[in-house]
Amino acid sequence: MSEYDFSRLNDKEFEIFCADLLSAREGVKFERFKPGRDAGVDGRFFRSEGNEWILQCKHWISTPLEKLVKYIADSESVKVQKLSPSRYILALSHSLSRNDKSILMQKLSPFVLSPSDILGREDLSDILAKHPDVERRHYKLWIASSNVLAYLLNKPIHDRSQFELGEIIEASKLYVATVSHNQSIEKLESTSVVIITGPAGIGKTTLAGQIILQYVANGFELSVISDDIREAEGILDHDSKQIFYFDDFLGRNYLEALSGHEGGKVVSFIRRIVKNPRKRFVLTSRTTILNQGKILNDVFHNSNINRNEFEITLESLAKIDKAQILYNHIWHSEIDGEYVEQLYSQRRYRTIIEHRNFNPRLIRFITDAQRLEDVSPESYWTHITGLLDDPSQVWDHPFQAQLDDCGRTLVLLVAMNGRLITESELSEAFARYLGSPGAASLTGKKDFLLNLRHLSGSMITRFLVGEGHPFVRLFNPSLGDFVLNRYATNTPVLRQCFCSLKTLSSLKTLKDMLDNKIINDGVATEVIDHIFASVADMFFVGSNAEFVAQLCIVRSELGKKFNLSDRSLLKAIDFIAGEKCGICLLASARVLLWALRNGSVDKVAVEAFLVEAFTKDPGYDELLILVQLVKCFDVVVHQSLYDAYDQAITDHLIASVEDEFPDEEVFADSISQSAARRKFIELMDEKAFALGANDSSNVADAVIGYVDVDRFYDKYFYEAEREPDYEFYRDKRISWSEQSFSAVDPIDDLFSRE
Template sequence: MSGYDFRSLSSYDFELLVRDLLQAELNISLQTFKPGRDGGVDIKGYTDHKKSIIVQCKHYVNSKFSSLYKVMKDDEVGNIAQLKPSQYYLVTSLPLNPLDKEKIFKLAPAEFSTTERIIDSNGVNNLLNKYPDIERRHFKLWLSSINILETILHSAIHNRSNARIRAINEKIKYYVTNENYYKASEILDKNHYLILSGIAGIGKSTLAEILVYQHLQAGFEFVEISENIEEAWTLFKPDVSQVFYYDDFLGKTSIADKLGKNEDKSILTFINEISQLKNKRFILTTREHLLQQARMQYQRLADKSLNIATCIVELGHYTKVIKAKILYNHLYFSDIPESFKLELIKGKTYKTIIEHANFNPRIIESMVNSVNLSDLSAQNYPAAFIKNLDHPYEIWHYAFNNQILTPSRYLLALLLTARENILLNELQELFLSSSKFNVRDFRNAIKELDGGFIKTIRDHRLPDELIIRFHNPSIVDFLNGHIHETHEFLDDLLMGAQSFQQLIRLWGNHFMEAGYIRKAILFNPANFIDALERLALFVKREGNITFWSSFDQRLLHLASVYLATKQERVKSLILAVSSKLHEHVTDFRELIIFLAHISENKIFDAEQYNVIWNNIKVAIVEESHNTPSIRAFTDVKDMVQTFQTAFAPEELEQLRFEFVAYDDYKTEFSKMNISRELESYFYLVKEVAEFWDVPVPYEEEFNSKMRFLQGEETKRDDRDYDELKHHRNEERYENLQSEGEIDNMFSADSFRID
């Protein structure tokens, strides 16, 4: 039984719902008049005998009967008398008792003819029960309902993600169905995975969260990935319906440190696995330019099959009508004073906003947040709105420079250099590395920034720790631009840096086009190189901060720094770091790229180049001998294949021997319970064996286990796994054809929530 309170619907949404229900109930066609000064008409139609039917909708979710009665008595009775309909209906989201209905009926007994034409919230719910197809079409109604939310929250498999789920539920009321939703849904249904890509703030995460929530409602388990794809493999349950969500899987502004060793390979392996299973979904988001960078840097991510399932969320997909609804929903449900909304309406500023070239849901969201408008008057609100569209980061600029103290500003700049999801105590240690600030400054800064610039989150994996994140990705974009223009805190960040990884984050993705902060660094690179010298050989230290980059990553970035600065000190650092390669290498592909760049650009003379190359060869042997694994052997094979003539025969024989002597293949693949994972693993084993021209180890055991797993998976697929059916609104929001209709939507009455 439906029991909605309709709070997630705007006045306009409520009218569309009532129209659809009465069309079904009365078996006639009804026309909706858009919200505004309707003169007593919200919905109108005609009977077979051409007698007029008028429906008045009153979406009074926060009001009392006395308010509804007063409006009906003072305003609507006169309208009814002028319109003289054959049938008149009043539909309200308020619950009414029989005495309430009788009192309203007496205002216009001839037009109502019966109290049955006074339909309250209970009556609307009864109609929804009678016409469940209409209920399903209005997905915003049922998806955001308290019943659905409570069902999800009380499910044992979700109880560690309640805060996240509630946050998604809160977003639903703002969402406007558009072509992106239908396209993404179809791709996800067909492929079981989806990559949402687009510019910052366009709505990738919101669309992804809507899709996640729909799957939660259908009984899927929610798995949110925050660090790397290994989290997904760890939580993978073959017999459980699961939806995996990986937001910003290539990072928020740069891919410099996001993809760890073979992360691209692991992601593709996971995608391949998901695509074969009916009870799994995988949703990823990334900014479009980062996806293009990743495709250039990581060949596996350039796989043409990925293009099939890439849903590009482009601003061009937002029609004028969709933009109008996005703005309308955000204003309708916002907590800003009514006077601010009226100012947008008076001068028709809403038209300028809808038509603005920089229209972006994230900017709209920030400009209807009362926290960001504390220093604005209602009269100045329209001009400030347009200014922030003209200069998208202006809203953060004002708050950063005028509303927060210096320690808070420094903390935000520092957070740019920190790893994603940094723990509170780690961030405090970084903060205190500057002699300018103390513990009290840190605590006050966290309090000042929390909820505005940053958000603090408790992770179920670390229940006693707080995770710190930027509240909004656009803050990162603003800070990059701000430091580029002003150089504020740049020297402090360089002198206070505690890890090489922090410097990498400031420098950006090695050989890609220079970012904002890199340009600021290049204005006077001496301090940056000082910091590089201090941290280039740093591995670990006492305290909480243990994140650091591998030496192969350092070489790649140092080569980039040298090519940009031509500083001899950087060449010395490259030689020194190469001597440490035997201690830690994560990805020999990075070394292949590094060698290509130093050779092509003739950075070193022959003697220096040989020193670096010998250091790399030592690292290769160490990798094979000390940390043997199929991934290590694959990396070694790739390196030898690329530079085979540089290896002496005895060196090649040593590497071949390490592969043949390794005897843990059977142990490794015996732990695998998914055929695609096993297939990927053994493909690598076979590839390396063929390269060294040796027999494939344990081939018979592998084939036997593969047959067993494939048989088990076929049985699972034959079980009763129903495909998730998205109940989409077949009557997609009708287009508003004229300027006048959009004007009606943005009338003074249209934002009233009584």
């Protein structure tokens, strides 16, 4: 038997739920009344003249049961006597013992006809279990039921997805389902992909999370993509039900967006998802970022895909949606009553709801008790109007007034690194920053873990991946925009920050700032030169080879061209050649290629690098560089190297065609399976030749030996068109927003209190 967490509902939602549930139990329709001063009536059913049933609901979750029973005995019983119904039903979200029910029946006699008309939490759960249609209509209860939660939290989920799922479940109690909820479900069911766009703070991530929750509860396995679409490609399983989630897929700030976030790979993955009825893909992006991502738009166009086919745009919220969002946040917040009174005074809640800058993110901030430590009840309203009039203050005040220098340093390092950073990398960067000249004057405690604990949940988020590997990211993407703007003109801080990080992600952030004219060439050059000198002076100890290689490349792009007379560059090349090849290898390969062609690196070291690189599943771009390195070796003397490269091409082609078979190219003019196989071999030969294979025909033969072309042929010509296996939402579409709030009257009634 499932148990339900009624605390996730606010009082008005609880009344709506009880009216719906009792209507189902009794086979009648309880008429609901306006929220507010109910005179003892939350629901009513007329059987005939003078034969009236009354439903009363009490959802006083923070009130002790003894106090609630006393209130009912003293106040509600008087109301019931005046109403004199033929039947009175009382529903409470508290647990009730048999003795509690006896006391209540005695106080409400003779209008309560039997103990079954005094309903506590367990009674409501038992009735709800018999009416699954009611459960489904009340989304928050369904998601928070013990059965669903156990299923969600016990499913084997990849890496960070478990952490994300926990956050999504927690956020569901504040969720208000709008028309966009059902539109997004319908889009997913018709196309398998939805791109949720809208302005910052309007609720894209929240909507995406709640949609994902429904799919996971219905058997889909969640995989969260944090930074690179290759994360999803590595765990794509053709036969299992999977839902992939890529939040802010074009970048968590405008710098990443303007540079284009590997648009081609994202679009290619979308094409693969569309072809598989057991897959779903949810993406989010700010509208401005998506529109600025010209690279992505071009890729959509070139791939013959209409971006609008997948897009759902959150543009504005209806006033009643805004009211419900505000009310939900107030109900579930931990702010004291004095603060709440400031919102109700002179109906100020309407000022918030009707403000031009209203968005759910701002509401979350103004109702977060932790963020009000320096705000008195008397100044609370001024604080709110200030944030509404100038939303940039959301981060300005806590960043400037509530953090010391060490705290701001930690946030700065996370922001400049990009999407996320490992805790160990952040700890090392923090230590390097504090050890730099001039850092002695920084205020605050210099203990890393102390600062990490202090900032978690307000400025940064710490979470575990896989077998307990901790990562850190910014608490909110808008904080990244704030930090970038704040420090863009502070060259000394930028120089020290990037020098402390020493990560590939931080170099990407710096390059993006330059490309988008946030900083000029002079500042970028000064920062890069400072980083390069710093790591070179330390003989590259503690540095990653790919980081050093990328640093050399960026340095070259800024004017310090590769030159044999540059002794620091030659030392860097020696370091790169002496390190083992990592998973990321493109920059290292580019540097070693220049060095090999100019005779400044040991060929034995390069050969060892290549052999290792071939085992790292190199992608298309990496293969195009690796082949140039291979061609620097004599084919007769180093035949094994050429064979190893051909094997790397073979593995790449097998993986690529299994992931996305080139249907149109192979089957368009094929009249038989044998013709299709010949066409496939020709195509693989062409692709292998384009990648520089030593023996492209041999590669093609090897690929055909692994790929079952006949199976793809039968699937292409004979399998039926896609029949969605997720029929629940097609056959039984339920608009939670309409079902849950169809009886709720205007905003003032929602906010009225007993």
